[in-house]
Amino acid sequence: MGGAVSAGEDNDDLIDNLKEAQYIRTDHVEQAFRAIDRGDYYLVGYRDNAYKDLAWKHGNIHLSAPCIYSxxxxALKLQQGLSFLNLxxxxxxxSTMVGLIIGPFGVNHGVELHRDVVDYAKEKLDDFIKNSDSFDKFEFCEPVFMVGNCLEIxxxxxxxxxxxxxxxxxxxxxxxxxxxxxxxxILVMPIEDQLTQITRTGxxxxxxxxxxxxxxxxxVQQNRAEGSKPDAVxxxxxxxxxxxxxxxxYIRRTLRDLTNKESPDNSLVQRAPQKRKRRRCRRRRINTYVFVGNQLIPQAVESEEDERIEEEQHKEEKEAQEKEAKEEERDIGSIEILKAVNVLRDKIMTLPLPESLKAYLLHYREK
Structure with missing residues (x-):
């Protein structure tokens, strides 16, 4: 399932396409998608396909198409403090995107049939916590993953x-x-080839x-010998x-609020300025109609005025492209500088605290 939106060059392009196609409709969902690079969840050698609107499977590792996740x-209508179960x-x-929305006082549990996939998920979670700047821009509900069959809970x-x-x-x-x-x-699940939202009203x-x-x-239904009891999850x-x-x-919240006041542009995960060229529509006057078979077709008729307008538009388009190229160079430079600095982590590292306490505030600790 997938292919509903065009492929992007990177994670931000993918999110732009999902927004344009109305799969992503709310700000907090957009922020969560921008914070987590889908490509980070692909195996090395397969990342070129990460930003296509397609599902991906390798062995037991599987990712649904981006339009499905959107x-x-x-549909989950997530809020801070909710409990979430991912079957x-x-x-x-x-689960990691959900954790960015439900916050540190939510509950975030996942059940997965395959042990190797649970190990993979834990590895990706640790990498996000330790290396992603996005982790420090949100208050996070860390997922807890466990091995088990979700039909045996x-x-x-x-x-x-x-x-x-x-x-x-x-x-x-x-x-x-x-x-x-x-x-x-709210429960969201695929049933009878329909992704279905079920709300429990009573x-x-x-x-x-x-x-x-x-x-x-x-x-997957667990195979077991006749008469034996299932292993309850x-x-x-x-x-x-x-x-x-x-x-x-609360210490991280206080420091985050302080750094956000000092550097308000760093308070949210931001979209890099788009580097796409603007498309200008060239207007042509329709002066007559002709019959083709039984259909009446508008026919453009060229004139000196049309040629003059087209030349002016071509000149304007060239000037606009040159201006955009210069702005793009400036934007890319500022983006690289912005991404090179994690203000919350820098703030923690400059505090006069023991290294062990700094490590704990940075969320680096033994599980």
Missing amino acids: EVME GSGTGYL SSDSHQYDRIYCGAGVQKDHENYMKILLKVGG QCSWESKNILAVSFAPL ELPPVTVRSLQDLSRI
Whole structure:
């Protein structure tokens, strides 16, 4: 599934195309997509395809098409402090974007069938925390990934505000998924070749809405010997944050607010100025109509006035392109300077603190 939007040269181009096609419609979803480079979740050697609106699979590693993730993020209607469960969490790409929106007081859990994919997701998460400037521009709810079959979740598990299932759900598993949802919560999943948004309106009532026609591989049902009991998946507990975690959150928030006041341009993940050339439409006057078969076709008739207008437009277009080329050189230089500085991390590193405390404030610690 995919190919709904044209390919981009980089992550920002991809997001521009998704916005233009109305797959991304809200600012907070756009910011999350810009903060996480989709290419970082591809294996080395495959990144050239990262910014195409296509799904990608290599072994057990799988990424859905960007247009699918966009619709899912919009349909979940994410807010700060919500609990989120990702069934078939894969590389962690979607869970990481969700974590940027629900913030440090949310809950972010992922269940993935394949252990090697969970290890891959944890590796990508660590890389994001330690190396991405975007991590320091948001308050983040770190995903917790676990190995398990999402059709074997323990019956006494807690419920969630938001749930996404990244595999095709058969009709007889629909109620199983719904029970994991809190009243007032939203579940997004592919069912019967439709990406569907389900809102739980009461203890025994739901509202469903089809979002997009899709084609997903079905959920994997565990094979087991006849009469044997399945291995129940125990979801991570929802716990109160430790005093150390709370201290780090509020110290980083204070420092972030301070640096944002000093450098307001660094407060959000920004789109690099577009480097595309403007297209100018050349107007031609329609002076007559001709019949072709049974159709009446407008026919442009050239005149000295048309030629003069075209020459003027050509001259204006050339001047505009030269001006844009100069502006582009200045923009690229300023972007490189902006990306080279992470003001929050620089601020932490200049504080008169022990190195171990600086490392903890930077979120570098043993899991």
